[in-house]
Amino acid sequence: MVTTRVLSNRQAVELTNGKAKQAISLSSAALPIVGSSKEKPMSIPSAESIPRPQQLHFIPAMSLRESAQLLHRLYHSCPTYISLIGGEAPSLIDIERELETLRHDTRRQAMLILEGEQMVGFLDYKVAYPDLHAATISLLLVDEKIQGRGLGRLVVEQLEALLKGRTERLYAVVYGNNERAKTFWKRCGFAHLRDSGPSLGWYEKELLTIDS
Numbered sequence: 001m002v003t004t005r006v007l008s009n010r011q012a013v014e015l016t017n018g019k020a021k022q023a024i025s026l027s028s029a030a031l032p033i034v035g036s037s038k039e040k041p042m043s044i045p046s047a048e049s050i051p052r053p054q055q056l057h058f059i060p061a062m063s064l065r066e067s068a069q070l071l072h073r074l075y076h077s078c079p080t081y082i083s084l085i086g087g088e089a090p091s092l093i094d095i096e097r098e099l100e101t102l103r104h105d106t107r108r109q110a111m112l113i114l115e116g117e118q119m120v121g122f123l124d125y126k127v128a129y130p131d132l133h134a135a136t137i138s139l140l141l142v143d144e145k146i147q148g149r150g151l152g153r154l155v156v157e158q159l160e161a162l163l164k165g166r167t168e169r170l171y172a173v174v175y176g177n178n179e180r181a182k183t184f185w186k187r188c189g190f191a192h193l194r195d196s197g198p199s200l201g202w203y204e205k206e207l208l209t210i211d212s
Contacts, residue, residue, distance in 0.1 A: 052150040053115050056158060058123065061099055061110040068096045070112065070119050077143045085176040086199075113142075113155055120146060123155055127167065135163055136171040156188050160207060167207055174201040 061067040075082065075089040082089050090098070102108050107128050113121035121142040127135045137159070142152050160170065172190055174181045176199055182192070190203035 050146075050149055052154060056120070056151065056154055057114040058111040058158070058162075059114060061112055061122075062102055064112065067112060068092055068099055071095050071099075071122060074119070074122055074141060074143060077145060078141055080144060081141060081178075084178045084181075113151075115151070120151055121155065123159065125159065127163075130171070133168040134171060135167045135169075136173065138173055140172075152184060153188055160205075164207060170205045170207055172203045172205075174203065175199060 061071070064070070069092065072090070072092045072095055075095075079089075099110070102110055105126075107126050109123075109125050109127065111123040112119055113123055122139065123137070123141075124139040125135055125137045129136050137156075140152060140155060142155075163170065170190075171193070172185050174185065182201065182203075185203040186192075188205070190205045193202040193204040195201050
């Protein structure tokens with residue numbers, strides 16, 4: 001059984017005190033290099049060789065003052081995604097403005113994804129959209145340096161567990177010509193629903209109800 005821990009605003013703020021605040025604020029790098037010039041360089045394992053964690057933590061982006069800076073750093077850690085959508089990484093000001101819009105949309109859920117004390121990704125989804133019985137994932141982003149460990153799939157599994165019994169369908173949208181994203185959603189059990197123009201694809205998955 002997959003369980004998801006979504007921290008309350010108070011818990012998220014408390015998490016940032018001490019070591020956790022230092023960990024998620026200083027760097028989103030997963031594998032720091034340790035050693036002096038006199039020591040034999042450490043061999044850094046590939047991301048695929050690191051086991052998938054049992055659980056990730058969802059922290060509401062609005063609960064941390066550092067969220068904009070953390071997201072700005074994450075976007076710059078995902079150059080392949082930025083290239084695929086044919087644009088540029090959003091500026092810090094753009095991100096701050098986008099987070100501000102969250103205050104006026106109670107259905108929008110923007111979550112920083114933490115593995116332990118380290119931020120590894122971002123999830124942006126909307127409940128009761130496009131109808132009251134559905135939710136839509138507009139963005140799932142995992143730091144490119146640590147992709148290949150199954151973190152993205154774990155985020156989806158935990159979100160499905162969180163929505164179980166409250167939502168009948170889960171949608172995901174893919175921007176641009178992102179074949180890797182299309183393959184990812186299909187592997188997560190989503191089926192292609194339709195394309196809204198040449199640059200936006202919709203994928204759908206029926207969620208099990210509590211009785212089933």
